[in-house]
Every structure is written in structure tokens, then in C-alpha cells.
Amino acid sequence: MIRRLLIAVLLLGTPSPHVLQAAGGPGTVVVQDPYLELRSGPGRGFPVFHVVDRGASVELLRRRTDWIKVRDGDGTQGWVHRVQLERTLTPGGDAVALPGPSPESRLEHRWEIGLVSGDLEGANVIGASAAWAMTPTLLLRADAAQTLGNYSNGWLGTAGIAHLFAPQWRVTPFAGIGGGVLYVEPKATLVQPEDRTDTTAYAGLGLRGYLTNRFLLQAEYRQFVVFTSRDDNEEIDQWTVSFVYFF
Amino acid sequence: MDRQLRVLLLSGLALAAALPARAQQAPGAAAAASDTPQVVEPRVERREVNPPGLDTENFEAGLFVGTVSIEDFGASVSYGARIAYHFTEDVFAEATVGTAEAGRTSYEDLSGSAELLTDSERRFTHYDLAVGWNALPGEVFLGGKRALPSAVYFTLGAGSTRFGGDDHFTVALGTGVRVLATDWLAVHLYARNLAFETDLLGDNKLTHNLQFTFGLTAFF
Numbered sequence: 001m002i003r004r005l006l007i008a009v010l011l012l013g014t015p016s017p018h019v020l021q022a023a024g025g026p027g028t029v030v031v032q033d034p035y036l037e038l039r040s041g042p043g044r045g046f047p048v049f050h051v052v053d054r055g056a057s058v059e060l061l062r063r064r065t066d067w068i069k070v071r072d073g074d075g076t077q078g079w080v081h082r083v084q085l086e087r088t089l090t091p092g093g094d095a096v097a098l099p100g101p102s103p104e105s106r107l108e109h110r111w112e113i114g115l116v117s118g119d120l121e122g123a124n125v126i127g128a129s130a131a132w133a134m135t136p137t138l139l140l141r142a143d144a145a146q147t148l149g150n151y152s153n154g155w156l157g158t159a160g161i162a163h164l165f166a167p168q169w170r171v172t173p174f175a176g177i178g179g180g181v182l183y184v185e186p187k188a189t190l191v192q193p194e195d196r197t198d199t200t201a202y203a204g205l206g207l208r209g210y211l212t213n214r215f216l217l218q219a220e221y222r223q224f225v226v227f228t229s230r231d232d233n234e235e236i237d238q239w240t241v242s243f244v245y246f247f
Numbered sequence: 248m249d250r251q252l253r254v255l256l257l258s259g260l261a262l263a264a265a266l267p268a269r270a271q272q273a274p275g276a277a278a279a280a281s282d283t284p285q286v287v288e289p290r291v292e293r294r295e296v297n298p299p300g301l302d303t304e305n306f307e308a309g310l311f312v313g314t315v316s317i318e319d320f321g322a323s324v325s326y327g328a329r330i331a332y333h334f335t336e337d338v339f340a341e342a343t344v345g346t347a348e349a350g351r352t353s354y355e356d357l358s359g360s361a362e363l364l365t366d367s368e369r370r371f372t373h374y375d376l377a378v379g380w381n382a383l384p385g386e387v388f389l390g391g392k393r394a395l396p397s398a399v400y401f402t403l404g405a406g407s408t409r410f411g412g413d414d415h416f417t418v419a420l421g422t423g424v425r426v427l428a429t430d431w432l433a434v435h436l437y438a439r440n441l442a443f444e445t446d447l448l449g450d451n452k453l454t455h456n457l458q459f460t461f462g463l464t465a466f467f
Contacts, residue, residue, distance in 0.1 A: 027301055040386065040394060040396070041384070041396035042336060042396065043336045043381075043384045043396070043398075044336070045384050045385070046384070046386070046396065060301050061302075062301070062302045062303075062304055062430065063301050063302065063303045064303075064304050064305060064333065064336075064466065065305060065333050065334070065335050065336050066335065066336060067336065068301070069430065098301075115340060115376050115377075115378060117405045123416075124405075124416035126375075126376065126405040126406055126407065126416065128376060146407055146414075148407055148414055148415065148416035153413075153414045187413065214334060214335065215334070215338070243378055245334050245340070
């Protein structure tokens with residue numbers, strides 16, 4: 001009787017191969033779906049060439065965008081989508097969190113980075129922008145741009161705040177104010193070419209619309225007042241379109 | 248024996264009759280149970296664990312070399328660097344800088360001595376910021392055993408080109424092929440058109456400067 005009990009305890013105590021792997025590394029998860037699909041590349045178009053059954057564990061190797069490369073017990077490596085991996089558990093039974101976009105991220109994101117292109121009083125504008133969402137309706141933002149015109153080239157850097165009127169809408173209007181520095185380098189073909197750096201302030205209005213849970217498109221008009229060293233201040237208009245990534 | 252069988256049968260019938268009654272009673276009983284507070288409330292708190300040490304590789308950086316055909320100034324060796332950030336499997340942003348030394352125009356060659364540009368003005372330097380789309384993802388098959396992930400991508404960017412002593416607003420339109428030799432190393436063949444307006448040779452005109460490059464980038 002005691003010997004039989006001993007054998008049963010030994011049998012139960014002997015870890016199955018899956019449990020052995022589960023104890024393997026910190027980046028190991030246990031499959032909870034009926035099966036986990038492994039693709040040959042990090043994209044939805046790549047074929048599923050292998051499946052890992054429920055209860056088996058896989059090791060997480062690296063992540064690229066929404067795809068995670070995993071290795072199963074046999075050493076087979078493939079790419080799994082983040083959403084499917086979120087339905088796995090750690091060997092300790094905890095849910096696996098893999099940060100990624102969701103519809104909530106439209107309202108809850110903290111950072112935005114964007115590419116800006118447009119027109120500043122006839123000159124082309126190309127630049128980059130960044131913003132920090134203090135609250136869902138208030139953005140602290142900064143941008144730097146190069147201006148390329150027929151008569152002058154230059155640089156424009158600004159910082160300011162913007163208020164979003166209805167960030168929960170798919171398209172929302174916003175208004176912003178800010179200040180910055182404008183550096184202008186007139187082309188040498190003009191008389192009296194003189195580089196100048198002036199401070200400037202702006203007020204603007206715009207529209208932004210979500211393209212996906214990660215991207216938005218933003219159009220903005222800004223009126224700048226350039227505080228020149230001459231008698232009169234200069235007023236210039238800027239129209240831009242930005243492609244913005246938020247996270 | 249006969250009596251035993253009858254007792255068994257009767258008790259079986261009684262059990263069968265009682266069971267549905269119990270089943271009907273059950274919801275009410277459960278509702279009553281939920282009204283009374285439990286002494287110990289089961290509290291299952293699911294922790295979320297971010298897998299430690301999972302390397303996220305969305306950046307791609309590398310060098311390229313190739314040729315750029317500078318309109319009116321011949322084709323020259325072009326080289327530079329690019330860095331890209333992959334937002335999703337479809338969309339990425341990329342920044343490129345490159346440089347080349349422009350050749351001489353036919354006019355300069357035929358006239359013998361007339362130089363249109365100084366040496367420093369002949370330096371063709373461009374940068375741009377672009378958005379890219381992995382339009383045709385796929386695989387490249389090498390022999391019978393190896394399949395390498397690949398993508399044909401299109402990019403649209405804007406930037407600036409310094410050439411002939413002036414900065415020009417430049418629109419860069421490109422298409423390329425990326426093949427992943429390993430998980431982190433990519434090989435690129437990239438063709439772009441760097442288009443900008445210039446009045447270098449008198450009239451203002453739009454020039455198209457075609458660039459073909461071979462590049463190696465690493466994901467990190």
C-alpha cells in the first residue's frame with residue numbers, strides 16, 4: 001500500500017515536459033486558446049506553418065510591432081500576434097500584458113509625434129512635431145520646421161498649448177496658442193541680404209481626425225505675429241497638414 | 248427479493264420526482280443565498296504581467312550606397328544613412344540623409360573652361376522625412392529550404408536638398424524592396440525620385456533626380 005502511494009506521488013511529482021519548460025525562463029507563457037498559431041513572418045499575410053496546443057508553453061523571443069516571435073518546446077520558432085498572446089498565462093497563472101493600441105488609446109494616450117508639411121506665407125514647410133497630453137483635452141506641444149521659399153529659407157521652432165474641443169469624436173476641432181523663434185535667411189540674389197532671428201507668437205485653429213487607433217491626421221491654420229526689429233511687426237499665415245502617431 | 252426490488256423501484260421514482268422539484272427550487276435558493284452576505288468573499292484579482300526582457304525591435308537603422316542621377320549634372324555615387332520606425336506591420340516613418348558629388352554639365356565639358364559651380368556648390372546633400380507603406384509583404388525563397396520575409400514598400404516624403412549654393416524644398420517619392428536576411432538584418436534595394444525646383448541654369452524648373460541604392464539596416 002505504502003509502496004503504491006509512493007509510486008503515485010512520484011508519478012504526480014514528475015513534471016511533465018510542459019511544466020519543465022514553463023519553469024524555464026521569465027519570458028515563458030502557457031497557451032490557453034485551443035491552439036496558438038505560429039506564422040513564418042511578422043505579418044498577417046504570412047502562412048501559419050505550426051500550431052502549439054493548449055497547455056503547452058512557449059518562450060517569447062522578440063517583438064516587432066504587433067508580432068512576437070516565440071519558440072515552442074520542440075524548438076520551432078514562429079511569429080504570433082499580440083492579441084492571441086494576451087490570451088495566454090504566465091506559468092504562475094497571471095495574465096500576460098503586451099501593451100498595444102485599443103480604441104481607448106484615442107482618449108488615453110499621452111504622447112504624439114508627427115511629420116508636418118505645409119505652407120508658410122508662400123514658403124514650403126517641412127518638419128516634425130511632438131505633443132504631450134496633459135489631459136484628454138489639453139496638449140502641450142512643440143515643433144521644429146525648415147522653411148524653403150523662393151526668396152528666403154529659414155527655420156521655425158514653436159512651443160504652445162492646444163485645446164481639443166471633443167476628443168471623443170472621430171473628428172475634432174481644436175484651437176492653440178504659442179510662441180517661438182523664426183530664423184530667416186534671404187537668398188543671396190536679393191538686395192541687402194541679412195539673416196535675422198525674430199521671436200514670434202501664434203494663434204491657430206485646426207481639425208484632427210483619427211485614422212486608426214494609432215494614427216491621426218491633423219490640419220491646422222496658424223496666424224503668426226513676428227516681432228521684428230523694424231518699425232512694424234509682421235503678420236504671416238501658416239497652413240499645415242500633419243501625420244501623427246500617438247501612444 | 249421481490250420486496251427489495253419494489254423498494255428500489257419506489258425509491259428510484261421518489262428520487263426522480265424530487266429532483267426536478269429541487270432543480271426548480273435551486274434558483275430561488277441561490278438568490279436567497281446571494282442576499283445574505285458571505286463571510287469570506289472570494290476575490291480573484293488577475294494580475295497582468297509584462298513579460299520581462301522581451302526585446303521590442305521597431306527601429307531600423309543603416310547605411311546605403313548607390314547612384315543618383317542629378318539632372319544636368321550627370322550621375323554620381325550617392326551614399327548616406329537612414330533610420331526608420333515601424334508603427335505597425337504596414338506603416339513606418341523614415342528619415343534619410345544622403346550626399347553625392349555632382350559632375351559637370353555638358354556645357355561645362357564642351358566650353359572647356361567655364362565652371363558653373365564651385366566645388367562646395369557641387370556637393371549634393373539631401374535629407375527628408377517620409378511615411379512608408381509595406382504594400383506587398385511576402386517571402387523570398389532561396390533554394391528549397393530557406394524562406395526570407397520580404398516587403399515591397401512605397402514611401403512619400405518631403406525634405407530639403409542643398410545644391411548649387413541653395414536649399415530646395417524636395418519631394419521624395421520612392422519604392423523599395425526589403426528582405427530580412429536574419430531576424431534583425433535587412434537588405435534594401437531602393438529607388439527614389441528626389442524632385443525639386445531650381446533656377447540654377449536660368450529658368451525655374453522642376454528637376455527629377457533619380458536615386459538607386461543598395462542598403463543594409465539593422466532592427467533594434
